Amino acid sequence: MFKIKLENSRILRGIIEALASIIDETEFIITTTELSIRAMDPSRICLLQLSMAKQDFDEYECDKDTKIGLNLEDLDKILKRSSAGDSVELIFEPDTQKLKIKMKQHKSTKVRTFSLALLDIEMEDIPMENLLKLEYNADWSMDPVFFVEAIKDAEIYSEILTIKAEEDKGLLFSSVGQIGEMEYELALDDLLEKNIKAISKGSYSLQFLKSILKIENITEKLTISLKDDHPLKLIFNILEGGTISYFLAPRVEEIEFEEEDLEEY
């Protein structure tokens, strides 16, 4: 059984909305010390990990480690019904096979309770050890607003955003399309913290970046790590506690197929 509560429903609502744009259904793992999710999108391009510790919640009761499978689209619909100033409580009793979502308005006796049936999900094992061990050549933290702006600029031109970090210059976001190209430069001073050891460059799908950055309005800090043709690592610190990390697989130069190889067909 568990019972967890956040005084401000906006945080949970924001998290679920962002997750639902990448994954359809997933397993929530609630232990005596934290709530966590680890999942990949259906096309296996993006991996995400959410972790919120007991103390990040306003109330947290859990007597035994529990895993529950949920449809995120449905959970998102329910949480979208919460209004500003609502508190939200998630309650699970093992014998019910349902999650209860309770919304209460401060200084009001009104209580709204929704229930959501659990899903039986076969989660595949996601071995993250190698990803976590990756040595990145450039790490920095920045105001996510800049990143959102660069994504919107790039969308005019293509599906791909190229990010380049240089130790003495700063960051360059760019995108090239049929109609032209864009560049978005940030000097080192525009970054909050930086550790850029070598020129690093990678290209990533804008569609995924857009979904990832949906979390931006409930986070306070974004830390990014970049390495040539490797997954982009983005770690968001959630307002009022917790982190959500993403690994986004890169777009790489096309391996042009040999014309001769095709002749035989």
Place this chain on the structure above:
Amino acid sequence: MVHPPPTEKSICIQCKGARLLCGKKTCPILKKTSILKSVLPFELGKSLHNINVFGPSPPGFFVGRYNYPKVFVGPLVPFKEYVERLNLSDFHILDAPELWYGKQSDDIISYRSSLVRSNFKINVKSAAKDKKTTPSLHTQRLLETSQELSMAARPVDTETHLEKLNLNIIMDNHALPLGPSGITKKIRITENVRVHPKVEYCVSDTDLKASEAIGDYLFLKGRVPFSTIQRIFSAGLLGEEKKRRLVPTRWSITAIDDIISKRLIKEIKKFPEINNFQIFESTYLDNHFKILLFPGKFLYEMNEVWAPNSLWNISLSGKKTPLQPQIASDMEFYHGRKNYASNITGAYYSARKSICEYLYKIKRQARVLVFREVSAGYTVPLGVWVIRETVKNAMDLEKPLIIDNFDTALKKMSEGLMVDLKYWKKYSKLIDFIKTQKTIDTFF
């Protein structure tokens, strides 16, 4: 002689006569009526006066889009003089494009030009029985009769009187061609109307959402024909009572294609992926389709090219210099798209519908890449049914070509097409995505 608008070369392909990007009042390309002369039973531009029209409506009902929300709407009734030469045993075919595959474009223009539109003007919100927009009792009666007729499963004897009948034909890229029209003051149905039970149910349930009525009740459970679903939706007979609207025919076609395929995609995503590369192909009315289904979670891209000197890619200067292939492309990833597929427009949704029906039937999901090549013979647009039915034919009849890798599949996709693979590759975002996107598990 057609005088095309003096514009940037790709404007016509984007606009396809709909948005009038060239700034003209009517699309000069769509006005190529001279080629229709031999097919039409009347002399274009003339008019007839004081005409009684009586005959079996297929049924047919049209909602215009000009001057929205106060639009012209009206039932389609065959004009005896014109329809006699068609020798039809069943008038239902005149407004049922799902029965047209294989017909020649002259047949279709003949069908459509023998139907008379008896128009009246009405606010689209009148379908909601909204107090603010309640029309006059007279208009209300015209609407009710039209709605009753729209629900019919079989042709219905209908009578109408027109002071003046304008002899014309309107071509549209999405909707079916439309024949002569006039303003009516009176429409009368002279026999009992037979209605499909699921249609009856959805029309009378005023709490049922339109998308649910269409996707679940009419399409999946009722197997109601496309043209019937589209007609009753357009006639403002579906959805929650307060939200019901008359929907311009042109918009309603794409809406139904979209709603049905979205419903199917929801199911398709639960099915296992196909395990090889399959190419389907069909050609009809100068529309050549190649469809590649390949392993992966559902996603969809359509690319189309209008061959030099075909409908929307004509030489603007009148010179015979070869034009560059103009490829338009739209796609959606697994989570679907939120905005309109504005490069391909309605054809994107019609092709998607037929492909989704196939995937639903074989209980598999796949990644989908579509090439459409329109050659110079497609001189008048006949509506997106050409796309829906040609793709359906490709998926239904042909045995697919089975291949085991993406590069070979691409090469096979462009075989038999006029435009070289390198052009398709340049415009397709899906091909680029497949060839350049790494998956995260390669870093585990």
